[in-house]
Amino acid sequence: MTRPPTAAQRRVIDAADPVTGRLRGTEAQLTALVKRGLAFRHPRPPHDHFLTPEGHRVRQGITQVPGPAGEAPAATGVFAARTGGEPDPPRSGPARRREVHSAWQGLLELRRMTNRDGAVDRPCGWERTHLVQAAALALEA
Template sequence: MTRPPTAAQRRVIDAADPVTGRLKGTEAQLTALVKRGLAFRHPRPPHDHFLTPEGHRVRQGVEQIHEPAGQAPATAGVFAARVGGEEEAPDTGPSRVREVHSAWQGLLELRRMTNPDGATDRPCGWERAHLVQAAALTLEAAGHRPAGRDSGGYRVRATPQPEAVAVHEADPGALRACAATLEQAGWQVGEHTEPRTRDRYLLASPRRA
């Protein structure tokens, strides 16, 4: 949960290049958008700023305002892919589908802009810095069902291993489908067995080349 962008920041977001997501604004505005997770600074000169997947979502008008009962709108939810196991039941309605699609398109554009060769078929630096959210977005965008608190579906979790996440899914067929989706999106995936429970799970890492 975070405050919605200010009017000035919103104008910067709305004025972003419709294809690349390139931003123009004051240094203070761009820095504030980076801190909110709505923009990133390109690592190579001239170090321009571009929208992140969350920024693309806000720009396309699918930000979701959370209004506590009896209070005026005060906060806005920054997009977060469903990692599975959230307290509330997974939202599968049209608005959620639009949010996920927008975030996925933003992520593909982020890959194109930040991978040295402009490749969109493998993860970028942002994904390696946000492994759980990136893997979950990949799965949710492909139509896989995240687990509810007490229901089946995928669950993406961090691991002690560098640049690796674990994907759990009780249904063996669904687990294999998750593996295929991640591999198609540029992740290296291996299937493993948890020694104590004997449950099968995936270990996935972003492919670099």
């Protein structure tokens, strides 16, 4: 079992960007968070640091102390837009906002890649075949 983040590391985690999880702090703080599995260093320049899923859970107070570094985080499932027929009550909060943001960015990328002129203001083929999910994602985003 590892120790909980120090007060300075906790401040860095709490100050992370709510959508992207981008961290700002001293190199020592960021390196310590990487060693604990709460952050990772992006491989491309400018090599910014971002929260891992475990880091997001610590930030939200879901888990107080991360598990051993060898354990993979539990899968939370596949993103699904809220269409109104869900059996479970819809969850909300920072994690859902991140999921919606990521799904919306993915949809825009699909539009850019599949439209001949690279336009993102027109629906793509996936949206035409999945009208309910596309509309629900657009409304939630």
